[in-house]
Structures are given as C-alpha cells and as structure tokens.
Amino acid sequence: MSPQDRFSFARLNAMIVKEFVQIRRDTLTFGMMVGIPLLQLLLFGFAINSDPKHLPTAVRDADHGTMGRAVVAAMQASKYFEITVLPETEAEVETILAEGQAQFVVTVPVDFSRRVLRGERPALLVEADATDPAATANALNALEKLAGGAVSRDLVGPFAGLRQGAAPFDLRVHRRYNPEGETAFNIVPGLMGVVLTMTMVIMTCLAVTRERERGTMEALLAMPLKPIEVMLGKILPYIVIGYIQVVFIMVTAKLVFAVPMVGSLWLLSVVTVIFITANLAVGFTFSTIAANQLQAVEMGFFFFLPSILLSGFMFPFRGMPAWAQVMGEILPLTHFLRIVRGILLKGNGAGEILSDLGALLAFLVVVCSVAIRRYRMTLD
Amino acid sequence: MTAAISVTGLTKRFSGRTVVDAIDLDVAEGQIMGFLGPNGSGKTTTIRMLCGLLRVDAGEGTCLGLDIREQTAAIKRQAGYMTQRFSLYEDMTVLENLDFTARVHGVPERRARVAEAVERMGLGDRGKQLAGQLSGGWKQRLALAACILHKPRLLLLDEPTAGVDPQARRDFWDRIHDFAADGMTVLVSTHYMDEAERCHAIAYIAYGRLVARGTVEQVTAASGLSAAAVRGHGGPGLVDRLKALPSVETTTSFGTVIHVAGHDGAALSADLETLAEQGVLTWVPEAPNLEDAFIHLMAGSHDNFAGTAS
Numbered sequence: 001m002s003p004q005d006r007f008s009f010a011r012l013n014a015m016i017v018k019e020f021v022q023i024r025r026d027t028l029t030f031g032m033m034v035g036i037p038l039l040q041l042l043l044f045g046f047a048i049n050s051d052p053k054h055l056p057t058a059v060r061d062a063d064h065g066t067m068g069r070a071v072v073a074a075m076q077a078s079k080y081f082e083i084t085v086l087p088e089t090e091a092e093v094e095t096i097l098a099e100g101q102a103q104f105v106v107t108v109p110v111d112f113s114r115r116v117l118r119g120e121r122p123a124l125l126v127e128a129d130a131t132d133p134a135a136t137a138n139a140l141n142a143l144e145k146l147a148g149g150a151v152s153r154d155l156v157g158p159f160a161g162l163r164q165g166a167a168p169f170d171l172r173v174h175r176r177y178n179p180e181g182e183t184a185f186n187i188v189p190g191l192m193g194v195v196l197t198m199t200m201v202i203m204t205c206l207a208v209t210r211e212r213e214r215g216t217m218e219a220l221l222a223m224p225l226k227p228i229e230v231m232l233g234k235i236l237p238y239i240v241i242g243y244i245q246v247v248f249i250m251v252t253a254k255l256v257f258a259v260p261m262v263g264s265l266w267l268l269s270v271v272t273v274i275f276i277t278a279n280l281a282v283g284f285t286f287s288t289i290a291a292n293q294l295q296a297v298e299m300g301f302f303f304f305l306p307s308i309l310l311s312g313f314m315f316p317f318r319g320m321p322a323w324a325q326v327m328g329e330i331l332p333l334t335h336f337l338r339i340v341r342g343i344l345l346k347g348n349g350a351g352e353i354l355s356d357l358g359a360l361l362a363f364l365v366v367v368c369s370v371a372i373r374r375y376r377m378t379l380d
Numbered sequence: 381m382t383a384a385i386s387v388t389g390l391t392k393r394f395s396g397r398t399v400v401d402a403i404d405l406d407v408a409e410g411q412i413m414g415f416l417g418p419n420g421s422g423k424t425t426t427i428r429m430l431c432g433l434l435r436v437d438a439g440e441g442t443c444l445g446l447d448i449r450e451q452t453a454a455i456k457r458q459a460g461y462m463t464q465r466f467s468l469y470e471d472m473t474v475l476e477n478l479d480f481t482a483r484v485h486g487v488p489e490r491r492a493r494v495a496e497a498v499e500r501m502g503l504g505d506r507g508k509q510l511a512g513q514l515s516g517g518w519k520q521r522l523a524l525a526a527c528i529l530h531k532p533r534l535l536l537l538d539e540p541t542a543g544v545d546p547q548a549r550r551d552f553w554d555r556i557h558d559f560a561a562d563g564m565t566v567l568v569s570t571h572y573m574d575e576a577e578r579c580h581a582i583a584y585i586a587y588g589r590l591v592a593r594g595t596v597e598q599v600t601a602a603s604g605l606s607a608a609a610v611r612g613h614g615g616p617g618l619v620d621r622l623k624a625l626p627s628v629e630t631t632t633s634f635g636t637v638i639h640v641a642g643h644d645g646a647a648l649s650a651d652l653e654t655l656a657e658q659g660v661l662t663w664v665p666e667a668p669n670l671e672d673a674f675i676h677l678m679a680g681s682h683d684n685f686a687g688t689a690s
C-alpha cells in the first residue's frame with residue numbers, strides 16, 4: 001500500500017475547512033440548521049398543550065334559576081370552560097357550533113331548578129363539538145365529575161335528602177359531528193391539508209430556482225414573458241396535481257376510514273382550489289428568494305413545520321397559547337382545516353365557512369403580490 | 381441606413397466593479413457586427429444589457445429604435461438572443477423546445493414554422509431527441525433555431541460557434557449571411573479570427589472598454605503594425621530568437637512559416653535582414669492580420685488598466 005492510499009488527516013481537515021467555508025457562505029442553510037431545532041423546541045416545549053383549558057362555552061339558560069347558575073359556575077371554576085356567548089334560541093346554538101364559535105353549548109332547560117328540588121332529575125344538555133375529540137375529551141371527563149357536586153351546596157334544609165344517591169340531575173353529553181369520538185374523522189380530513197401544504201409549496205419552490213440553477217432563466221427572461229405569466233404558468237399545472245392528491249385522500253377517507261362526508265363536495269372543491277393556489281403562491285415566493293434548489297426546499301420545510309404544528313392538525317388549536325394561536329391564524333392550513341372539518345363533518349355550507357374562506361383569500365392575495373413584486377425581470 | 385443598435389456610454393457595475401465601461405456602439409441595419417475581446421472583457425454583459433436582461437447603470441441608447449432602459453419588453457419581442465451557455469430545457473425534446481419558444485412569441489402558423497426551422501437547421505431526424513442528449517454542436521444549432529423562430533429583426537449571438545466543428549461553423553456563418561441579406565441585423569461575439577473576418581464590422585472590447593471599431597482593414601491598419609512571414613533554415617530555437625528581437629512583438633507559428641509582427645516596421649526589417657544575412661532565415665513582408673492587432677490591443681489596454689490602478 002502506497003502512502004497516498006492511506007487515510008490522511010490533512011485531507012480530512014481540508015475537507016472540513018472547505019465544508020465550513022461553504023456553510024458560512026450559505027447563510028440560509030446555516031440559519032435553518034439553528035432555526036429548525038429551535039423552532040421545534042419552542043413549539044413542543046411551550047406551544048403544545050394537549051389538555052386545552054378555557055374552552056369557549058355557550059350557555060343557553062332557559063331556567064334563569066339558581067341550580068343552572070350553580071352548574072355553570074362550577075364549570076367555569078374547573079378552568080376547562082369559559083363562558084363566551086349566551087345564546088337565546090335553538091337556532092343560535094346551531095350556528096355557534098357550526099361556525100365553531102364555541103366548543104360546548106350548555107342548555108339549561110325551563111324549570112330546571114324547580115325540578116331538581118322536586119327530585120325529578122331533569123336533564124342538563126351539554127353539546128360538544130367533537131370534530132377534534134382530543135380537544136374535548138378532558139373537559140368532558142372533568143364535567144362528569146363536577147356535575148354532581150355543583151348543585152349540592154344549594155340543596156339545604158328540606159332538600160338535603162337529595163344529596164344522597166344519584167346526582168340530582170341527568171347530565172346528557174352529546175358529542176356532535178363525531179359521536180364516537182373517532183380521532184380518524186378529525187385527522188384524515190386534516191391530513192389532506194397537510195399533504196397539500198407540504199407538496200404544493202415544495203413543488204413551486206423548486207420551479208423558479210431550477211430555472212436559475214440550470215441556466216434556462218436567461219432564455220426565459222429574454223422572451224417576452226410577464227412575471228404574472230411565469231407565475232401562473234408555474235402554478236396552474238400543480239393545481240391539477242394537487243387535485244389528484246385530494247381525490248386520492250378523499251377516496252381513502254371514505255373507503256378506509258369511513259369518514260362522514262355530510263356537506264357539499266362541490267363547495268369543498270372550490271375551497272380546495274383556493275387553498276392549493278395559496279400554497280403554490282407561497283412556494284413561488286420562496287423560489288424568488290432562494291438562491292438554489294436546496295435553499296428552496298429548506299424554506300418550504302420552514303413553512304411546513306409551523307403549519308403542521310400550529311394549525312390545529314397535530315394539537316387542538318384551543319390548547320395553544322395566545323401567541324401560537326395568532327401565528328396559527330395567519331397560516332392557510334389553519335383555516336383550511338376548519339373548513340374541511342366543517343364541510344365534511346358538520347355539513348357546513350358557504351355561510352358558515354365565510355370567515356375562514358375570507359382569511360384564505362386574504363392570504364392568497366398578499367402572497368401573490370409579494371411574489372410578483374419579488375420576481376425579477378433581469379438577471380441582476 | 382438607420383441604426384439597429386445605437387448606444388452611448390453603456391456602463392455596468394457589479395458590486396462596485398465596472399465591468400462594462402462607457403461603451404459606444406452603433407450597428408447599422410442589416411449589418412453583421414463582430415464583437416470580440418478576451419475572456420471576461422464584458423461581451424456577454426453588454427449583450428445582456430442590449431436585450432434588457434441586465435439593468436443599465438449608466439448610458440443610454442436604442443435597439444431597433446426602442447429605448448434600452450424603458451422598452452425592454454418591446455425589444456424582447458423583436459430580438460433573438462442566443463445565450464453563451466445552452467439555456468434551453470435539457471429535459472425537453474428538440475421539438476418541444478421549439479414549440480415552447482414559438483408559443484411564447486405567438487408565432488403564427490406555429491407548426492409549419494417549427495417544421496421549417498427544424499428543416500433549415502438540419503435537425504430533422506433529431507426532433508424527438510431530448511435537448512440534453514444532443515452533442516454540443518447540435519445544441520448550438522437548436523439554440524439558433526429557437527432564437528430565429530419569431531423572425532426577429534435583431535439577432536444577438538453570444539459565441540454561437542464555440543465548440544462547433546469547422547463544417548458546421550461554415551454552415552452557421554452562411555446562414556448568418558442569409559439572415560443579414562434578409563435585412564436582419566446581427567451582433568455576434570466570437571473568439572475566432574476567421575469569423576471576425578466574415579463580419580461587416582467589428583468591435584473589440586477589453587477590460588470593459590471599447591478599444592477598436594471598424595472594418596477588419598480599418599482595425600488592422602489602425603494598429604500601425606508591420607508584419608513579415610519568416611521561413612527558417614533548420615536549427616532549433618528560431619522562434620525564441622525571433623521573440624528576443626526588440627522589434628518583434630508577436631510571433632505565430634504556422635507549420636514551417638512563422639508570422640511576426642511589430643510596431644517599428646523599419647527596425648523589424650533591419651533585424652530580420654541581419655538574421656537573413658547570417659543564413660538563419662528568409663523573410664518576406666506581409667500584411668498584419670487581425671490577431672496581431674488584437675494581441676497588440678490587449679497588451680495596450682492591459683497597460684492602461686494597470687496604469688490607472690496604481
């Protein structure tokens with residue numbers, strides 16, 4: 001064996017130095033190397049709370065008596081429930097649940113207090129939006145425990161006898177939209193948004209950087225093409241690809257997971273186009289910033305990570321701290337998840353999804369204008 | 381005759397470094413203008429500014445009567461630019477590439493025109509081949525085919541014949557003359573002297589500055605060089621001996637003949653005559669060629685550059 005064939009620390013060292021020089025030049029990659037673990041730490045450490053508290057709760061009190069108020073007060077004291085709305089009618093209750101304004105609706109029926117005192121064990125209805133079972137499970141457990149104790153303080157004097165035996169009223173919990181608390185019902189439609197976010201962003205991300213890297217950008221720019229033409233030309237083909245993914249996921253959802261599809265699939269397809277386009281526009285914007293394909297992929301990943309963690313896909317949205325919720329509200333996936341779950345599980349129509357749809361459209365407009373502005377018509 | 385290209389003071393800086401320095405260029409319509417200069421002298425950069433691919437830092441002018449700063453979109457529609465580096469899609473076939481270009485330019489009767497271009501460039505049996513799999517010379521032909529599809533009035537060719545075999549180069553230039561005969565204006569950069577000699581006029585750029593301009597005869601005459609053809613009578617080291625002569629600035633060997641050139645014609649004759657009398661060589665005076673002129677120009681501009689730097 002000649003000496004040149006042997007392992008050389010000098011050569012190894014040369015390689016290491018070279019790599020460091022390159023890493024230092026590529027500030028974005030360097031930033032990512034630091035940023036991603038940091039982000040994960042922050043998100044997993046602080047943002048993620050699978051035991052969400054202070055869930056918005058609506059109370060429809062038709063009784064206006066002491067017993068109903070006692071139950072509500074006990075619920076609030078448990079920290080799981082926070083009374084945010086006081087609907088008057090049955091119709092209002094429906095809207096509140098469909099639009100997701102509240103996670104729970106407590107209905108105290110007429111004559112509730114009097115019937116408790118008579119020992120008739122009246123029903124107290126708690127409707128839960130169970131599209132995301134993880135968000136409601138702990139709260140409902142707590143509710144079962146506190147329900148009995150809640151009114152006992154008020155059962156004094158001649159009514160003290162009612163404290164014994166079964167609870168003085170009948171707590172009825174309706175898990176709406178997802179009665180069995182099937183997590184798959186929540187996750188599978190959500191997965192559609194996640195897959196689209198990941199693939200769509202990456203695909204357009206690469207589109208422009210590839211041109212630049214392969215030198216084809218020069219010929220492209222020498223042609224009479226407008227930025228918007230280039231952008232749309234890069235986006236539209238992928239909408240088709242996105243749609244193929246959607247069909248695939250929907251078929252799987254139906255056949256494998258038996259996910260209910262209550263609402264209009266037409267409405268869903270319209271929303272899906274908007275969502276896909278928004279993600280493609282994000283990718284295009286990234287590609288106008290990234291210097292090469294690797295950077296573009298990294299940026300796509302950088303967008304994907306908060307999307308999956310803060311959108312309510314992986315963890316209940318309401319379990320996140322306020323700052324994380326604000327971040328989540330910006331992300332298109334958050335709104336898309338609400339819309340998909342709303343349409344598929346709740347049977348929401350155009351009216352109920354309007355605010356989330358508006359947020360998606362606003363996102364799309366902002367990102368597109370950034371992309372157009374960033375897209376350079378010259379090589380410098 | 382109207383000017384197809386007319387620019388003055390064209391300047392480009394890259395992060396503070398002046399790469400193209402106040403270039404004035406006029407190309408008459410229907411003319412073939414050769415654009416020469418050493419590597420890194422700013423040819424590509426100049427061409428890119430002319431067709432709106434790079435922003436102009438200073439200077440102004442027109443291409444086809446259109447302002448090079450403001451009307452780049454219109455220039456792009458009427459000019460064909462063949463890049464130095466192959467810039468068509470390697471993962472698309474010859475026909476797909478041409479079809480794409482034709483579509484972008486909105487060429488009427490697209491299919492017919494693409495077929496015609498394929499025929500004209502002799503790409504016929506390669507239509508279905510991926511552009512990336514073509515050999516270098518064929519890539520060049522494809523690139524030329526793509527940039528003339530929309531019948532541009534101005535052709536900007538950046539080293540179109542680099543790496544092309546002599547026969548193909550000859551065909552290439554015949555075609556360029558055909559285009560010019562049809563009224564197309566051609567600005568073509570090259571490193572080949574024989575190609576420069578086939579141009580109506582040439583512009584020589586060094587270190588970002590235009591240092592010579594005119595017909596081949598004008599440029600060689602302006603260099604003020606004298607030259608001679610030298611034939612040696614055996615014995616090694618003749619080239620070295622010639623180079624050592626103070627009157628000889630350049631030597632070029634062509635087999636048994638050595639071409640020498642220098643500024644001081646009288647001194648050159650005297651020096652060569654001395655050696656001839658010693659029986660070392662025979663010589664005859666000869667016209668200086670373009671290469672002599674360029675080597676001289678390059679040396680001169682290098683001195684200027686060094687002079688300003690110190």
Ligand SMILES: Nc1ncnc2c1ncn2[C@@H]1O[C@H](COP(=O)(O)OP(=O)(O)OP(=O)(O)O)[C@@H](O)[C@H]1O
Binds near residue numbers: 417418420423464
């Ligand atoms: N995008 C850029 N950024 C920074 N410097 C550049 C850029 N493009 C070109 N340059 C520099 O400008 C100078 C001129 O380059 P240019 O490509 O115009 O030369 P050229 O005459 O075409 O050379 P060649 O004969 O090798 O093709 C070079 O020094 C080059 O390094």
Ligand SMILES: [Mg+2]
Binds near residue numbers: 423424425464538
């Ligand atoms: Mg060049």
